[in-house]
Amino acid sequence: MLEVLQQHLAQNLPFLKDKKLLLATSGGIDSMVLVHLFQQLGYDISIAHCNFGLRGVESDGDEQFIRNYASQNNIPSFVTHFDTNTFANDAKVSIQIAARQLRYIWFEELLQEHGLDYLLTAHHLDDSIETFLINFTRGTGLEGLTGIPQQNGNIVRPLLPFGRTQIEGYATQHNIQWREDSSNASDKYLRNKLRHHVVPILKSLNGGFEASFTNTLNHLQQAKSMADDAAALVFKQVIRDYGSYKHIDITQLKRLPNYKAYLYYWLSPMGFTAWDDIYNLADAQPGKYVLSGDYRLLKDRDFLVLEMVSGYDSGIYEIEENVQKTTIPIGLKLENVHYFEQNHTKNIIFVNKELIKFPLFVRKWKEGDYFYPFGMKGLKKKVSKYFKDEKFSLSDKENTWLLCSGEDIIWVVGHRADNRFRVTENTTQILKIAFLQE
Amino acid sequence: MLEVLQQHLAQNLPFLKDKKLLLATSGGIDSMVLVHLFQQLGYDISIAHCNFGLRGVESDGDEQFIRNYASQNNIPSFVTHFDTNTFANDAKVSIQIAARQLRYIWFEELLQEHGLDYLLTAHHLDDSIETFLINFTRGTGLEGLTGIPQQNGNIVRPLLPFGRTQIEGYATQHNIQWREDSSNASDKYLRNKLRHHVVPILKSLNGGFEASFTNTLNHLQQAKSMADDAAALVFKQVIRDYGSYKHIDITQLKRLPNYKAYLYYWLSPMGFTAWDDIYNLADAQPGKYVLSGDYRLLKDRDFLVLEMVSGYDSGIYEIEENVQKTTIPIGLKLENVHYFEQNHTKNIIFVNKELIKFPLFVRKWKEGDYFYPFGMKGLKKKVSKYFKDEKFSLSDKENTWLLCSGEDIIWVVGHRADNRFRVTENTTQILKIAFLQE
Structure with a gap:
């Protein structure tokens, strides 16, 4: 796995070389393998651990485990505590979203305060498979089937090409210690249910499933980039953008046999859902409109006028x-x-x-x-x-x-x-x- | 279900009205529900049944069942026998491919000889879900995730919006008789394994899974049509087509940040698989080339030259x-x-x-x-x-x-x-x- 990772880094992530890397480390198998791999590769690493205080003594045990590992291995480490429940209550978000928000802001602060270049997380191929299946189960568009991105600004995920089996194999081979998160065993979350009950079947049906999935992701990302190209080209022909409102030229739009595809592409990020009404609007009486939570699409004589619903955005x-x-x-x-x-x-x-x-x-x-x-x-x-x-x-x-x-x-x-x-x-x-x- | 189908036919398949329809009928629940629905709707229907002789007395029982149903209901019917095993052996194809080839040619003959307009098959939403999962399990591109098409020339699939549960409900409600195909219960085929072990879990995780899947299919078909648009536009800029060979302009090609997506789109139908080699070819020495079974992609000075491998297609x-x-x-x-x-x-x-x-x-x-x-x-x-x-x-x-x-x-x-x-x-x-x- 080490050699394959080395090759992957040279080919696809060469910019990490000689940079200061901060490794997000929960103490679980994935992040401990990540740390071990980057130790072996001789990169300049620090590790960051958040104690979210959600699993009592188990959380404190994780923290102690990381502190010990860092000091035994002479790796600079950062540890923080969050009152995740209070934050989630205050911000009215779920515990999972609160934890994510808290940790990414803290990681970014660490990068800045300590002059570190990139945050590395241990997301791997099985996380992408699960994300694909979560979105598929709930219903999604193409963008929901393109997996976890390899890079988002200064956040990089170098283990995405590797499956859980490979990571477990590496951990065993190198006698790596890790902490088991008891919530992983539960079927409370959709992700865990898919991990425990669906992914094993898919893997049993095709021995090369992980490689096939990687190819599928590549192809879907490529198709997505082509759809983006088409949308950008057609946008120029069809839409005039006046800042706070836009005109969609109905004549130009309806020249496209698949104009519904473009309307969906542009309007779905704005929360529109009444697609039949929208698709029919081009032929409707002037003055008819469709609303999303925040936007209005209005039939004018020759245009569909898209604007934010008055009162929503004008707050100061x-x-x-x-x-x-x-x-x-x-x-x-x-x-x-x-x-x-x-x-x-x-x-x-x-x-x-x-x-x-x-x-x-x-x-x-x-x-x-x-x-x-x-x-x-x-x-x-x-x-x-x-x-x-x-x-x-x-x-x-x-x-x-x-x-x-x-x-x-x-x-x-x-x-x-x-x-x-x-x-x-x-x-x-x-x-x-x-x-x-x- | 009848009213929804009626609405679906009026909205999406209006051209079937007043036409002569041939219904492909195995005797299973899906096709018997299809026949019953179109009887209720008062369409002009005939039914066609193939006895592939693959399940001995069971096959003959299916045939007798169809003959009885047709005569009791005064529906014109066509029945034929195939020696599927011999045909498969001769043509060196699998039994499944042989059966498909034999039946579709026969259906087409029936349409012509009897002046019928469309062949209807009983494919439904669960068939599309299974096809999606088969392709996903094996690895695929976007086109493999867009479901079973509603229409292919004169073949139309009017039950695609309906799930297996709805079809079973309709059969029970109307006391419809059908023949159980014993091979459906086996896990011999990938399709059956997915049907029995994966689909039920997905449905249990999201009560509205069927509706979500329908939306997903729509969105993916739309994204596919946009990728097709982009490919057609870029083709004009990048490729000169000389009939038996094509020039891909490397300078134009490499202006596209995602040129690999386009190469994949154009070249994958030709059986190319060595994608890294192909992607690197634009920067390679003139004279370097990549082969698929039937094609060669050659690096010339300013062009990639695509042509069929000499000797393959020149046979008379x-x-x-x-x-x-x-x-x-x-x-x-x-x-x-x-x-x-x-x-x-x-x-x-x-x-x-x-x-x-x-x-x-x-x-x-x-x-x-x-x-x-x-x-x-x-x-x-x-x-x-x-x-x-x-x-x-x-x-x-x-x-x-x-x-x-x-x-x-x-x-x-x-x-x-x-x-x-x-x-x-x-x-x-x-x-x-x-x-x-x-």
Whole structure:
């Protein structure tokens, strides 16, 4: 497995070489094999462990196990505790989502504070198989069948080509110790049910199932990229984008024999579900419309007009000076700190607190908005142009929030900070702002 | 179920109304429900039953059951016997493929001889679920996950929206009799294993699984149509088609970030499998090449040259006058008959035997080939133009055979006959030729 991983890293993840890697480590077999492999390969690694406090002494045992392993192996380690139940209650999300949110924000903080380059997780082929089957069981589109991505920004999953059997084989061969998570044995979660009852049958029906599945994923990812190409080309012919609303040209649209496919592609991320009504709208009386939770698709004479439902996005939310955390309309964590990172990540920025005026405002973009994208040498850019260049989908644009000081944009939240509020060596008051994404 | 079917027929299959329908009827629950439904709806139906002689007295019992049902219900019926084992041996195909080949040719003959319009089969949603899972288990591309098509020429599957449970419910409610096929209970076939062991779990995990699966299929079919659009657009930019060989422009190709997706889309139907070698070929030394069974992809200076491997397709096969059946290079059945159909189907044509010269020749197309497509009022057309207009893929072209009398094309086999050899009211010697497709 070590040689195959080495080859995989050289071919597909060469940028990890000579980088500082943070390994997310629960103490389970997958992450302990990940750590062992990267020790053998001689990469510069640290490990990070979260104690979510969800399984009492078992959780504390996991933590102790990681602390011991790190000290015995001379690996720098980071450990933190979360009150996951309280956070889930406050944020009104499930325990699983709360745990994910908490750990990824913390991982990102660690990367920044300690100058580490990439977070590695131990997701493997069987996780992708299970994700495929979860989405398939619930109903999905092509994107739900393309597996777990190998890379998402600075999060990399180097074990995706390897199945659970290989990982177990490696663990046995190298006498690797790990902690069994008692919740893995339960059938409480859909994932576990599929893992225990469906995947074994599929593997028994085709001895080469794992390799076949890898090929299937590749082919589906390729087909997805082709559908994306078609959507981008057709978008230009069919849609005029006026920022807060769009015109879909009905004549152009209906030239496409499969125009329903394109409507589905564009409109499904906005929460539309009444597909028959939408497909019929092109031939309906002017004035007819279809609503999703947040959007309206209106039949005009020659166009379908797509816009957000009035009142939804027009809110302007204030953040007072000493607020440390917001949950409405989005989760932000604000913290006075005495360090900063020159390079912002997508979800954490550092700003010069002396330059901003409280209360801050959180709002959606409007026609005419501009900012000075961080890292673009002070160039001014329209927000609409920024969205276009970054290939935002229709719904991406409408779902993106701006953090503002007066009329000035501080942050296109979750995407790009403004250069005007950047921290320099001479800044004395630094505000760190983190976006707690769902 | 009857009302839903009625609605489905009106919305999606309106062309069946007032047509003469032939119902493929094994005697099993699915086909007996199909027959009962179309009786209730008052369509003009006949039923066709094949006795494949594979289950001895059980097969004969099925046949007797159908004969009784038809006579008791005053439904015109057709019954035939096949020596499936002998045919499978002769044609060197599996029993299942032999049975499919035999029955579909016979169904097509029935449609023609009796002036019937459509063949209906009883395939339903669970067949699509099983087909999805079979392909998924073995490894597949997007096209393998898009289910059983609703229509294929004159074959229509009106029960695809309905699950097995609904069909069983309808059978119970209406006290419908059917014959149980003992081989359905066995786990000998992959399909049965998935039906008995995987599908029930998926249904238990999501009570609405059937509806979710229907949505998934729709979304995947839509994504497939978008990938097809992208491939057609990019084809024009990247490939020059010289008939027997093609130039893929490497510079144009490599402008596409996902050019591998397009290479896979075009080349996989030709049997290529060495994808890494193919993907690397664009950067390789001129003269390097990759082979599939039948094709070669050669690196030229600025192009990848795709052509059939010399010797594969250049064969010219003779058919002597009194031959009744050929198997090499393709299966053809030749028969002197005393009737004919004006409208050819894809797989059966009627020609004026007095106008053709024996031996006939079977060969692949070559640059400069032309014919007079049947139904085009005597217009002459280049075969290359015909392929283009009919949207033949690269491999479709190379896999298509021509049946010729001297240099004159009688039939683009499986696609279009030539007008010059058509049968008229005055023709005295009629030759019926059927293509026994794999």
